[in-house]
Every structure is written in C-alpha cells, then in structure tokens.
Amino acid sequence: MQKILFANIxxxxxxxxxxxxxxxxxxxxxxxxxxxxxxxxxxxxxxxYGYVQPTKWSEIKIERIDSSCLKSDDxxxxxxxxxxxxxxxxxxxxxxxxxxHARVYRTFQHDTKSKERNGYDYNIExxxxxxxxxxxxxxxxxxxxxxxxxxxxxxxxxxxxxADSDTKEIMCFRQTVIDYIENYVKPLTHKTKPNxxxxxxxxxxxxxxxxxxxxxxxxxxxxxxxxxxxxxxxxEATKGKAFLRIxxxxxxxxxxxxxxxxxxYSKMKSSDNxxxxxxxxxxxxxxxxxxxxxxxSGIWVCEEDSDIELSFEEQVAAIAYVE
Numbered sequence: 001m002q003k004i005l006f007a008n009i010x011x012x013x014x015x016x017x018x019x020x021x022x023x024x025x026x027x028x029x030x031x032x033x034x035x036x037x038x039x040x041x042x043x044x045x046x047x048x049y050g051y052v053q054p055t056k057w058s059e060i061k062i063e064r065i066d067s068s069c070l071k072s073d074d075x076x077x078x079x080x081x082x083x084x085x086x087x088x089x090x091x092x093x094x095x096x097x098x099x100x101h102a103r104v105y106r107t108f109q110h111d112t113k114s115k116e117r118n119g120y121d122y123n124i125e126x127x128x129x130x131x132x133x134x135x136x137x138x139x140x141x142x143x144x145x146x147x148x149x150x151x152x153x154x155x156x157x158x159x160x161x162x163a164d165s166d167t168k169e170i171m172c173f174r175q176t177v178i179d180y181i182e183n184y185v186k187p188l189t190h191k192t193k194p195n196x197x198x199x200x201x202x203x204x205x206x207x208x209x210x211x212x213x214x215x216x217x218x219x220x221x222x223x224x225x226x227x228x229x230x231x232x233x234x235x236e237a238t239k240g241k242a243f244l245r246i247x248x249x250x251x252x253x254x255x256x257x258x259x260x261x262x263x264x265y266s267k268m269k270s271s272d273n274x275x276x277x278x279x280x281x282x283x284x285x286x287x288x289x290x291x292x293x294x295x296x297s298g299i300w301v302c303e304e305d306s307d308i309e310l311s312f313e314e315q316v317a318a319i320a321y322v323e
Contacts, residue, residue: 002178003065003079005104006143006161007052007124008093011085013136013307015041015097017116019297021306025088036120040083041097043128044116050081050099050124055158059106060123064162075105081124082177084143084155093155095141097133098181099126132184135307141180144173200252208250208281209234211288215279216246232267233276246277250284256291260312268300278310 010024017039018024024035036051054060062076063069069076081099086092108121144154153170155161163174212235213223221237221244235246245267249258258280260268267276278293278300293300293310302308 002174003076004082004163004174004178005060005065005079005124006082006084006155006163007050008084008086008155008159008161009037009040009052009096010035011088011096012038014299014309015039015133016299017042017118017297019299021296021299021301026086036122039117039120041131041133042116044114046128048099048126048128048131049111049114049117049122050083050102050126051120051122052083052124052159054160060104060160061162062104062106064164065104073106075103077101077103079104080178080181081126082181087139093143093145094139095134095143095177095180096139097131099124100130100132100181102126102130132181132186135187137307138187141177204250204252204284205248206250207284207288208279209248211281211284211290212246212248212279215290216244230263232261232263235279244275244277246279249278249280251280251282252285254282254289256280256282256308268295 010026012024013022015038016022024038037053040050041048052060062073063071065079066076079099079102081102081104082095083097083099084093085096087094103125105123105125108123109125110121111117111119144151146152146154146156153165153167154173163170165171209225209227213225216223216235216237219239221239221242223235223237225234226236227234231245233245233247235244235248237244237246247264247267251258260278267273268278270276273295276295280291280293282289282291290304291308292303294303295301300310302310
C-alpha cells in the first residue's frame, strides 16, 4: 500500500522564501518571518527540504506511516507527502502540493550548509523533480477536518495526519488523493516562440513601445524613448523622484516568451536593478495587454498578477568558421 503522510503548513504562493510579494499566512502563531515552511519548495541543488511542525515539537511517528518501520529507525523512504494549507480568504484546508518518493525523518535535521534556506531545519526531503507545487487557482481539493462527528478520523488540530485509519471513508479519501496526484498534468509553460517575418516583427515592436508609453503616461510618468542609445532598456520614465528603466518586448500572440539580449540580461541581473522593469506587451497589434515584471528577492514577479513569475533559459551563442 502507498505510504502517505499529510503535512499542514501556512499558505504561500511559491514557498521559495520570505519576500514582500509572498508573505506566509496562517501556520501557527510564530512570527511569519521565522516560519521554516516558507522554503518548502525552494530548489537547493536538485532537492527540496520540507518543514512541518509536529504537535508540541514532538517527532513524526514514521511507524504509523509504515507499520514495518521500527521505533529505532531514524527515517522512512518512498513516502508520498501531501502538503496542505488553509486558504486565508475562502477558508477550508486544501492540498497545495506534494513530494513523491520523499524521505521522512523522525526528528528535525539541522541544515548548516544551505544559504538558500537560511539554514532552517527540515524533517522531509525529496528530489525537486519529484516535488509539485500547485498555483493558487489549482488548489481545489478540499481536505476534510475532524471538527464534526461526520469527519471523525480525518485531519485534526495537529499539523501531521497519518491517514492510517482503516475506515471506509479514510481509505476512500486516501485513494482519491493518490489517484488525483498520479493523474495530475502540469500546465504547459509559455515557451512557444512565434514565427513572424521581419516587417511584422518591427510592427509588433513599435506597437508595443507605443502601448507601454501610453500605459506609463496614464500613471503620471513623463516617458522618453532611448531605443537608439543601446542602454539595455527602451524607455525612461520619471514621476517626481521616481525613475524607471523600462525594457519593452512586444508579442503578436498571448503566450509570454521573449528573447532577452546579452546587454538587457546583464542589466536585469545587476545589483542596482530595483528601478528596472521588463514590460511585455501581448497581442500588441490588436488588443495590447501589459505585463510588467520587477525584481523581488531573486524572482522576477508580474506586477499585475503576483502568481506569474519569469523563468529564464540561458543560451550560449557561437560563430563557426573555417581558417
């Protein structure tokens, strides 16, 4: 039978550390900035290290996950760990993600090497390729709580639920969760690159710059073009003491996938990039839609929808020639 553990934590969008755009909600009375589960889906050298707080700082009873496990064993492998959290707006406990083939430790492990996780403790780990975090709109599977006699045996006040009751209701719910995870298909990423001719590309770029200029002017900025100066951005916008450097990318379609030049990329990665904006204009020729991305704690996050963040695929170019 599938070894499974339910672990309840605070609610976040990304679980990649504390940031202004992703503050943890719920998960106990401790200071939000001290909650270790904030790093549960941070990729650290191909691994994710998960934290869940057992009741009264006790241990995870791994023998309840697998009855063949001895009380002297320090950990248990190949466990499906299902992470849950309470929706801070709608209420209710929902599945937010999972680790497949995880190692569950009986007691906390002290992380003394990982700078990415602030050296926080953990008690569950898995390969990052086996870890799935659902975006907020996908978090729809409700986990019953044992607040009424009808839900007896389900998750209670403890953050750890072993789901080891042999009642029909619990066994059925276990299997429903397992089937859901096994049949889950991750949404496609926006990597399709449009194939358009040069004239059409120029038209898209002009339309995008025009749309971006209008967008910032409506916000009260004075906007000038520096497209011909090869600065690594196209527009400069000022409003009082505020100053923005804006790189504009236009797309004919709705899928967000743009080419970043070496010069532009270096400006985006520089230490003084707080005033840099990547402004992507989709459907530029028909119904322009603006998507602006700014840097926040190591991530380029969309200002219009903080659930959207950029991924980068670095490429190497070369010149081939015959001497």
